Amino acid sequence: MIRQWTVSGSPALEKKIDRMVAGLRSRLAHRFGPEDYQAVMITGGYGRGEGGVEVKNGQETLHNNLDLIWVTPHAAKLDLIREKLEQEALHFQRNHGIALDTFVIDEAHLRRLPCLVMLYDMRHGHRQLLGKPGYLKDILRYGVQDILPSDVRNLMVNRGTLLLINRWLLSLGEPTPELRKQIVRHAMKAMIGMGDALLFMRGEYHWSYLDKAHRMQLALDIPLKVRKAYDQAALFRFKPDYQAFENIDLTAWNEDLIQMLQESHLKFESWRLGISQKSFMWVHYPKQVLRHNLVAEWQHRGTRLRRIKHFLTNQSFSSHLNAFENLGLRATDSASLLALLFPVVAYELTQKNYMGLVREQLQSTSFSRQELLEDYLRTWATYMDPALIQNMKKWKAAMHLQEVAA
Numbered sequence: 409m410i411r412q413w414t415v416s417g418s419p420a421l422e423k424k425i426d427r428m429v430a431g432l433r434s435r436l437a438h439r440f441g442p443e444d445y446q447a448v449m450i451t452g453g454y455g456r457g458e459g460g461v462e463v464k465n466g467q468e469t470l471h472n473n474l475d476l477i478w479v480t481p482h483a484a485k486l487d488l489i490r491e492k493l494e495q496e497a498l499h500f501q502r503n504h505g506i507a508l509d510t511f512v513i514d515e516a517h518l519r520r521l522p523c524l525v526m527l528y529d530m531r532h533g534h535r536q537l538l539g540k541p542g543y544l545k546d547i548l549r550y551g552v553q554d555i556l557p558s559d560v561r562n563l564m565v566n567r568g569t570l571l572l573i574n575r576w577l578l579s580l581g582e583p584t585p586e587l588r589k590q591i592v593r594h595a596m597k598a599m600i601g602m603g604d605a606l607l608f609m610r611g612e613y614h615w616s617y618l619d620k621a622h623r624m625q626l627a628l629d630i631p632l633k634v635r636k637a638y639d640q641a642a643l644f645r646f647k648p649d650y651q652a653f654e655n656i657d658l659t660a661w662n663e664d665l666i667q668m669l670q671e672s673h674l675k676f677e678s679w680r681l682g683i684s685q686k687s688f689m690w691v692h693y694p695k696q697v698l699r700h701n702l703v704a705e706w707q708h709r710g711t712r713l714r715r716i717k718h719f720l721t722n723q724s725f726s727s728h729l730n731a732f733e734n735l736g737l738r739a740t741d742s743a744s745l746l747a748l749l750f751p752v753v754a755y756e757l758t759q760k761n762y763m764g765l766v767r768e769q770l771q772s773t774s775f776s777r778q779e780l781l782e783d784y785l786r787t788w789a790t791y792m793d794p795a796l797i798q799n800m801k802k803w804k805a806a807m808h809l810q811e812v813a814a
């Protein structure tokens with residue numbers, strides 16, 4: 409049983425979080441009835457007992473938001489519960505200065521889902537606030553071997569996209585002090601996603617960051633620079649030190665990380681697709697991955713109905729692909745399509761047909777690398793993080809104000 413909230417927090421901070429969560433539990437129990445939930449849980453870093461601790465002005469505080477997952481027995485109540493939880497999250501933030509990120513799902517939907525990385529982590533690393541004890545372990549009966557390899561790839565690419573957001577930010581000029589911190593946070597998340605994929609490839613993925621960091625140290629076949637980057641990112645999760653990054657050239661550092669990601673990404677995909685790393689090249693990637701999409705992972709729980717439904721409703725087509733590859737494109741979900749397009753944008757590939765496919769799928773008329781990057785980020789935001797567009801506007805305005813003030 410997980411008994412602490414953090415790895416490096418003091419007993420005083422642990423008690424503070426205990427009081428915060430106890431107050432949240434009491435308030436939720438008062439404002440909702442037992443018929444509204446099967447289980448309510450704190451997940452994420454704090455749920456697994458490995459939340460981040462930041463020291464500000466000599467005082468310990470939480471470095472990250474709290475993540476709350478709500479499972480309801482009634483799909484018809486989803487919108488109502490979401491609305492009420494949004495109000496509770498605002499109340500929590502006003503009282504404690506900590507954001508509460510909430511996610512609501514109905515039980516039937518949860519049972520149908522394949523084993524995603526997020527669900528595996530959530531099953532093993534959570535603190536239950538309301539509902540039947542052990543609920544999640546009862547309904548999510550799978551192990552690490554059941555995780556979809558394609559989901560691990562998607563997670564690596566989603567985290568890697570944070571490095572592309574960094575590239576875009578750094579192209580605007582000198583970032584503000586707060587944006588420097590944002591860039592560092594993005595980079596640390598990207599390194600975790602990269603290392604997690606390599607551990608999964610070796611059969612050594614784990615839900616605990618402490619365990620994963622230890623396993624990475626022992627993985628001598630993984631390049632030393634990758635192991636060091638992962639260790640740095642894991643330590644940053646537990647207790648971030650922004651001063652260590654104050655004097656580095658963020659642009660050069662970010663590009664070095666993208667190069668490191670490319671090497672790890674290529675290694676992971678050659679393994680996932682069953683292609684020798686010596687013969688695997690990005691130029692052939694679209695055709696190989698789309699053919700693979702048609703035949704892979706059908707044995708995994710929850711994939712068959714989702715695949716068939718997606719195939720029947722998805723009308724995607726590309727003039728850069730043959731008929732069989734277009735069938736693979738129709739079987740490709742949004743996250744996997746973004747992962748297919750990612751290498752051209754991130755690694756600045758120039759192969760004509762691959763570039764044409766990317767521009768076509770992004771509906772991009774741009775010819776410069778910067779414009780293509782922005783087109784990709786807008787599309788990524790549409791499917792993966794709608795708040796990004798507003799954040800990009802906010803970040804751009806902050807850098808403009810800094811420039812004017814100078």
